[in-house]
Amino acid sequence: MLNRMKRIEGQIRGISRMIQEDVYCDDILHQFMSVESAIQGVKKTLLEAHVKSCVVEQIQNGELEVVDELMTTIRKMTK
Structure with missing residues (x-):
């Protein structure tokens, strides 16, 4: 994932150069x-x-509030 993020950073810098040029x-x-x-x-x-x-780890530990947190995150991601 870090390699993909570095590639994205490079793409963003490229866009900045394109705008400048x-x-x-x-x-x-x-x-x-x-x-x-x-x-x-x-x-x-x-x-x-x-x-x-x-999420699996938290559920196994009885921390079920992680499900609400996950659902909130998914709702935000799908807007």
């Missing part, structure tokens, strides 16, 4: 869409890891 707006918008897609992928991966590890 007055690159054609449509090309910049396509780069933004690429970054958004990459971020979505990281979010999904992190959510899956969170559910399979943190």
